[in-house]
Amino acid sequence: MFHIDFKFSQAHLIVPRIIGWVLAILLVAILVRRIIRCIKTKEPFFNKDFRLLVKGWDKVRLIGYLVLLCLYPLAMQAIHFLPASIIFMFLFNVIFNGVEQVKGFVEGIKTKEGWSNPGFRSIIISLIVSVVSSVLIWLIFGTLFKITLP
Amino acid sequence: MGGITFQFQYLLMSLLGVGVGIIFGALPGMTATMAIAIFLPLTYAYDLNTSLYLLLGLYVGGISGGLIPAILVNIPGTPSSICTGFDGHPMAMRGEGERALKIGITASFIGGMVSLVFLWFFTPPLAKFAINFGAVEKFLIILFAMTIIAALSKGDMLMGIFSGFVGVLISLMGNFAYNGMNRMIPTSGILKLRMRNGFSLLPVMIGLFALMQIFQEAETGMKENDFKTNLDTQTRKFKFSDLKGQGINFIRSAIIGTFVGVLPGVGGSAASLLSYSQAKNFSKHPEELGKGSVEGLVASECANNGLTGGALIPLLSLGIPGDSTTAVLVGAFLLQGVTVGPLFISQNPILWKSILLGLFIANIFMFLLMFYPIKWISKVINLPKGRLYPVIILLCVVGSYSANNGNMFDVWSMILFGFGFYILNKFGMTTAPFLIGFILGKNLEEYFIDAIQGSGGSLGIFFSSTIGNVIWVLIAASIFYSVWDATKESRKARKAAKAAK
Numbered sequence: 118m119f120h121i122d123f124k125f126s127q128a129h130l131i132v133p134r135i136i137g138w139v140l141a142i143l144l145v146a147i148l149v150r151r152i153i154r155c156i157k158t159k160e161p162f163f164n165k166d167f168r169l170l171v172k173g174w175d176k177v178r179l180i181g182y183l184v185l186l187c188l189y190p191l192a193m194q195a196i197h198f199l200p201a202s203i204i205f206m207f208l209f210n211v212i213f214n215g216v217e218q219v220k221g222f223v224e225g226i227k228t229k230e231g232w233s234n235p236g237f238r239s240i241i242i243s244l245i246v247s248v249v250s251s252v253l254i255w256l257i258f259g260t261l262f263k264i265t266l267p
Numbered sequence: 268m269g270g271i272t273f274q275f276q277y278l279l280m281s282l283l284g285v286g287v288g289i290i291f292g293a294l295p296g297m298t299a300t301m302a303i304a305i306f307l308p309l310t311y312a313y314d315l316n317t318s319l320y321l322l323l324g325l326y327v328g329g330i331s332g333g334l335i336p337a338i339l340v341n342i343p344g345t346p347s348s349i350c351t352g353f354d355g356h357p358m359a360m361r362g363e364g365e366r367a368l369k370i371g372i373t374a375s376f377i378g379g380m381v382s383l384v385f386l387w388f389f390t391p392p393l394a395k396f397a398i399n400f401g402a403v404e405k406f407l408i409i410l411f412a413m414t415i416i417a418a419l420s421k422g423d424m425l426m427g428i429f430s431g432f433v434g435v436l437i438s439l440m441g442n443f444a445y446n447g448m449n450r451m452i453p454t455s456g457i458l459k460l461r462m463r464n465g466f467s468l469l470p471v472m473i474g475l476f477a478l479m480q481i482f483q484e485a486e487t488g489m490k491e492n493d494f495k496t497n498l499d500t501q502t503r504k505f506k507f508s509d510l511k512g513q514g515i516n517f518i519r520s521a522i523i524g525t526f527v528g529v530l531p532g533v534g535g536s537a538a539s540l541l542s543y544s545q546a547k548n549f550s551k552h553p554e555e556l557g558k559g560s561v562e563g564l565v566a567s568e569c570a571n572n573g574l575t576g577g578a579l580i581p582l583l584s585l586g587i588p589g590d591s592t593t594a595v596l597v598g599a600f601l602l603q604g605v606t607v608g609p610l611f612i613s614q615n616p617i618l619w620k621s622i623l624l625g626l627f628i629a630n631i632f633m634f635l636l637m638f639y640p641i642k643w644i645s646k647v648i649n650l651p652k653g654r655l656y657p658v659i660i661l662l663c664v665v666g667s668y669s670a671n672n673g674n675m676f677d678v679w680s681m682i683l684f685g686f687g688f689y690i691l692n693k694f695g696m697t698t699a700p701f702l703i704g705f706i707l708g709k710n711l712e713e714y715f716i717d718a719i720q721g722s723g724g725s726l727g728i729f730f731s732s733t734i735g736n737v738i739w740v741l742i743a744a745s746i747f748y749s750v751w752d753a754t755k756e757s758r759k760a761r762k763a764a765k766a767a768k
Binding site for chain 1 (some may be wrong): 308309311312425426428429432433435436439443445446448449450451478481482485486487488489651652653654656657658660661662664665668669672673675678679682686690693711712715716719720723724725726727
């Protein structure tokens with residue numbers, strides 16, 4: 118038990134196997150502790166009140182963020198860094214600040230309220246933020262510091 | 268500070284770091300760790316010396332900025348400011364907001380300076396002592412760091428250790444340099460090539476500390492802050508004489524902060540809590556703490572900035588990060604090809620002096636940037652997160668992509684770890700032990716293999732040295748303490764539940 122058969126060709130598996138065993142033991146310990154706690158407090162093993170996501174979670178922001186995050190690298194590969202960044206920064210801005218602003222934007226144009234309509238204002242700010250931040254980062258990182266950009 | 272060619276650029280980077288750090292610290296939900304992780308890619312363009320001024324500025328600014336929302340709206344900007352609001356907010360409520368902020372800033376400055384002195388004096392002897400460590404001792408020190416992280420951070424010890432070892436396992440993916448064999452990666456296809464060196468540190472860090480945070484905010488609807496912070500009408504102005512009689516409190520709190528910083532993984536919230544409770548124990552008027560007492564405010568803020576120097580002591584002497592922020596700093600060193608550990612100071616004397624000077628300048632800038640224009644600086648707590656997060660995502664993508672000179676696989680790794688840990692976090696997995704395990708995993712393996720190779724496979728080697736046995740005792744003590752503490756806490760909780768019935 119206190120000896121490890123050390124073979125050069127198998128050396129790369131020694132530590133991962135030990136860590137695997139440690140993790141398995143820890144997992145069993147966590148389960149045993151849970152069982153003991155359940156017996157003591159008479160609560161069910163699987164907590165019925167457990168929720169993966171908080172009650173009333175924001176579907177648009179969370180799913181929108183995940184989807185955009187996955188599409189952004191693909192878009193960068195397809196249409197390059199700057200155009201992809203401007204488009205996705207705009208979309209992130211719209212999603213994080215509330216998609217209802219799009220409706221307000223359309224209303225603002227129809228009623229000719231323009232800047233005084235909050236939705237219109239928010240979309241224009243989103244557009245400015247996305248263009249300015251993307252161009253600035255492209256200039257600072259890509260041109261000034263010569264850091265490789267997608 | 269002989270040997271350092273001081274450049275104007277250093278001051279500029281420090282100033283930039285402190286300024287940005289204050290903003291990150293002041294915005295609830297954004298942390299110093301996040302700031303450093305995001306700004307790491309900017310350091311590619313500079314040498315390590317210059318980069319350090321930026322990163323240390325972000326560190327000091329990030330920790331200090333947390334006091335602004337804690338005092339003005341009773342929401343700590345960072346976990347380190349958890350006790351600052353106890354006394355700072357009541358002061359703000361009675362029209363002494365500016366006074367409270369200035370007391371907090373001064374306490375932060377003194378805490379940072381005291382911890383710098385400790386860093387200066389204690390790191391070299393500790394490193395000198397650790398130079399004699401062989402593979403066995405180095406292996407055990409990492410093991411000790413991993414158990415203490417889980418044991419001392421209040422919470423679930425088993426899950427903490429589990430998270431740490433998952434980090435170790437993931438760090439081992441890819442090629443093992445010793446015999447050139449691959450493990451735990453696909454055996455064919457594009458991923459075999461991409462994952463030959465496993466997951467890179469930077470994308471993992473950015474995923475854990477930036478993207479994951481945004482996932483959590485997105486889930487809850489990313490509510491914008493609309494804090495009312497009126498500092499124009501003040502009932503009492505700040506005078507330095509307000510701090511009269513706080514000398515011992517300053518020193519005690521700074522020492523507590525530094526000491527807590529030395530212990531791996533404990534974090535600023537524990538420093539703040541411990542220092543606050545000690546201030547209450549030693550106070551002549553303990554009943555005043557929590558009602559707007561200068562004593563409580565000084566204790567909390569002095570301790571959390573004391574942490575900055577303290578957390579760098581184990582990092583620069585043993586190569587073990589003291590908290591998640593210094594863990595990210597390890598990334599900066601690794602990216603520049605510098606290994607931190609017992610030989611760091613003797614092999615990099617100029618870099619060591621740069622760290623001390625960088626921390627000193629960052630503390631001065633923090634004081635100047637926050638103390639005088641605090642009325643304007645305090646407005647940053649209302650910056651709209653919905654506008655900031657997209658820019659942060661952009662910086663994250665650029666940073667990850669450039670980690671290995673342009674590799675889209677790193678961007679996917681960042682997304683994978685950000686989303687993966689957002690989900691795993693809900694099952695109790697913790698990020699700080701995971702990251703520290705991930706950073707130290709390869710070293711852990713290297714020392715283990717070196718040790719058993721020397722002993723011909725006998726595990727008895729790990730019990731053969733005196734220092735090694737002392738570390739075993741410390742490992743056992745940290746586990747026993749944790750079990751004892753958990754039992755005590757659960758007994759307390761059961762009693763409270765019974766009483767409530």
